[in-house]
Amino acid sequence: MRNNHKRGHLFYSFWVRMLAVAIFLFAFVSAQAEKNLSPEIRAEIDKIYAYNFTDMQKSLTLLKQMQSAGKLEPHVANEIMGDLYYNRGNFFESMKYYKRGLYDDRASGDTGFQQKVISKLLMCFDNNHNLAEMNRYAQMLKRLSADSHDAYMQSVVLFNEGKIAHTSGDVDKSYKMLRQAIALAKKSSKPEKYSDVYYYYITLIEMMQDDRRNGLPTISELEAYVKSSQAKSGSPFSAKDTRWQADIDIHKTLFLLRAGRGKEAEQCYDNFLKSKEAFSYDYLHAVEYLTEAGRWDDIISLWNRIRPDVIDLGEEPYYDLCQLYRRVAEAYDKTGRRDEAITTFRQLDSLQSAFRHSEEQSAISEITNNYEKKAEAIEQERALAKMRQNEMIVIVLVIVAAGALLLIREKRNAALILKKNQRMAKYIEELQKKESAQGLTPEKSGTDNDEMGKNDVDTILYRRLYDKLVRHQLFLDPNLSRDKLLEELNIPKNKFAQLFKKFAGTNYAHFVNDLRLDHACTLLRLHPNHTIEAVAHDCGFSSTSTLYTLFYQKYGMTPNEYRKAVETDKND
Numbered sequence: 001m002r003n004n005h006k007r008g009h010l011f012y013s014f015w016v017r018m019l020a021v022a023i024f025l026f027a028f029v030s031a032q033a034e035k036n037l038s039p040e041i042r043a044e045i046d047k048i049y050a051y052n053f054t055d056m057q058k059s060l061t062l063l064k065q066m067q068s069a070g071k072l073e074p075h076v077a078n079e080i081m082g083d084l085y086y087n088r089g090n091f092f093e094s095m096k097y098y099k100r101g102l103y104d105d106r107a108s109g110d111t112g113f114q115q116k117v118i119s120k121l122l123m124c125f126d127n128n129h130n131l132a133e134m135n136r137y138a139q140m141l142k143r144l145s146a147d148s149h150d151a152y153m154q155s156v157v158l159f160n161e162g163k164i165a166h167t168s169g170d171v172d173k174s175y176k177m178l179r180q181a182i183a184l185a186k187k188s189s190k191p192e193k194y195s196d197v198y199y200y201y202i203t204l205i206e207m208m209q210d211d212r213r214n215g216l217p218t219i220s221e222l223e224a225y226v227k228s229s230q231a232k233s234g235s236p237f238s239a240k241d242t243r244w245q246a247d248i249d250i251h252k253t254l255f256l257l258r259a260g261r262g263k264e265a266e267q268c269y270d271n272f273l274k275s276k277e278a279f280s281y282d283y284l285h286a287v288e289y290l291t292e293a294g295r296w297d298d299i300i301s302l303w304n305r306i307r308p309d310v311i312d313l314g315e316e317p318y319y320d321l322c323q324l325y326r327r328v329a330e331a332y333d334k335t336g337r338r339d340e341a342i343t344t345f346r347q348l349d350s351l352q353s354a355f356r357h358s359e360e361q362s363a364i365s366e367i368t369n370n371y372e373k374k375a376e377a378i379e380q381e382r383a384l385a386k387m388r389q390n391e392m393i394v395i396v397l398v399i400v401a402a403g404a405l406l407l408i409r410e411k412r413n414a415a416l417i418l419k420k421n422q423r424m425a426k427y428i429e430e431l432q433k434k435e436s437a438q439g440l441t442p443e444k445s446g447t448d449n450d451e452m453g454k455n456d457v458d459t460i461l462y463r464r465l466y467d468k469l470v471r472h473q474l475f476l477d478p479n480l481s482r483d484k485l486l487e488e489l490n491i492p493k494n495k496f497a498q499l500f501k502k503f504a505g506t507n508y509a510h511f512v513n514d515l516r517l518d519h520a521c522t523l524l525r526l527h528p529n530h531t532i533e534a535v536a537h538d539c540g541f542s543s544t545s546t547l548y549t550l551f552y553q554k555y556g557m558t559p560n561e562y563r564k565a566v567e568t569d570k571n572d
Contacts, residue, residue: 045080075107081097082095083120118140131167138164159177191234202251205251206251250289252268257292287299291327296330299327321351425562458499466503516540520535520551521562525566535547
């Protein structure tokens with residue numbers, strides 16, 4: 001488990017956060033430009049951001065005026081509001097507005113807007129140390145960036161997943177992910193990539209500081225990247241601007257000190273102090289270096305020098321200030337100045353209480369706002385539900401009435417079909433009795449051999465066929481074939497078809513199928529428990545479907561309908 005010292009380092013310097021300000025402003029203005037906003041409106045948006053650090057209230061007033069004039073969509077206005085609070089270090093408040101913008105219905109179809117706001121939410125969760133929400137929104141951004149094939153946002157996902165892995169203790173995995181994020185971001189064509197790559201590098205360097213790894217090669221990579229990017233279009237780096245090198249120097253001091261290169265570390269720290277703006281953006285890492293070097297008096301001296309800037313910041317950025325106050329109080333205690341140490345600890349406690357109160361007020365405000373919106377939504381939903389209920393009652397009544405009519409019609413049709421089937425079943429039974437009594441005997445002829453002629457030979461041959469097929473029930477054999485009969489009865493092939501046509505008035509196949517169907521009717525009538533499959537098999541049909549097809553073609557109903565008609569007739 002990571003110790004408290006390491007957890008205390010899981011936040012960034014104020015200057016690195018300021019890099020995000022440029023990213024937010026550029027991303028927003030670019031997005032608005034794509035929507036063909038007039039230069040006047042873009043100028044008003046620039047003013048909102050310009051007053052952010054000097055007069056927050058004026059920024060908020062200008063934003064509300066633009067909203068009232070209908071110049072900004074609500075979800076876009078919420079994003080700007082989130083930016084304003086984020087830039088002031090109030091991550092809890094900024095997170096609230098980002099969420100409002102993200103979940104606004106008007107933003108649901110704008111994937112680019114959603115990805116941009118989620119990337120900002122991730123920074124808020126990171127600064128508030130909310131690992132669970134950070135992971136949830138990282139996965140959300142991962143799905144969106146995969147669907148849109150946005151490589152730049154995929155680098156943002158890798159960066160945040162790397163931070164999550166580091167916080168969870170998987171150090172090597174976190175380093176690998178951050179380096180992948182850096183490589184992916186470098187390939188992007190977006191101007192904000194320069195600040196992001198720098199931000200990713202600084203984050204990786206701070207992780208190495210926490211893990212007491214050698215980060216000097218990585219710092220060299222960062223220095224080379226800054227120098228190679230200074231002349232490129234859209235790059236925020238400038239050879240005349242000493243802030244970038246000062247920021248790199250203050251991070252390098254700690255690695256040099258830990259490597260036993262104290263003099264070089266001290267030189268780096270001196271270079272950092274030479275920057276006229278050093279104290280306005282990266283005081284925390286300077287205090288970290290002085291703490292490890294045991295230079296307590298220098299910490300107090302630095303504190304006295306930066307105190308006016310810190311007081312101007314108020315409670316922003318909160319986590320950095322808390323860390324700073326702890327280090328200063330420790331320095332006072334180490335140098336024996338107990339009264340100042342106690343005073344500083346009290347200031348720290350006051351700062352924490354003020355921030356907790358601010359969080360509580362923001363939470364109460366959000367809950368109240370949500371309650372009012374939900375109450376309005378509930379009232380609307382009730383009205384819609386009432387309308388839907390009335391519509392459903394009418395629909396149900398229509399369906400019930402239609403169903404009743406269909407049921408009556410179906411019952412009537414079923415009764416008519418049953419009566420028709422009963423009549424047909426009686427006709428089939430009577431026909432079977434008549435055929436059984438009558439038989440299929442050829443016409444009688446005289447006894448004179450001279451008069452018998454050809455017809456008597458045909459009669460004899462047909463009687464043999466009839467006897468074999470009917471009396472011996474050869475028609476029940478599913479493997480019965482024409483060739484088998486010809487062989488057994490010694491009947492010429494050219495006579496076979498003529499005999500059936502002359503005496504039965506049909507062909508061989510039809511004759512056999514009629515015998516089988518008649519037998520099926522008998523089985524269905526006498527054996528109500530036999531399955532249709534069993535009846536088909538016992539009658540010599542090759543399959544149940546063949547029985548169904550031939551039965552319906554001859555009688556106009558299915559075997560089941562015939563059986564039901566017979567049973568109903570018996571009960572009647």
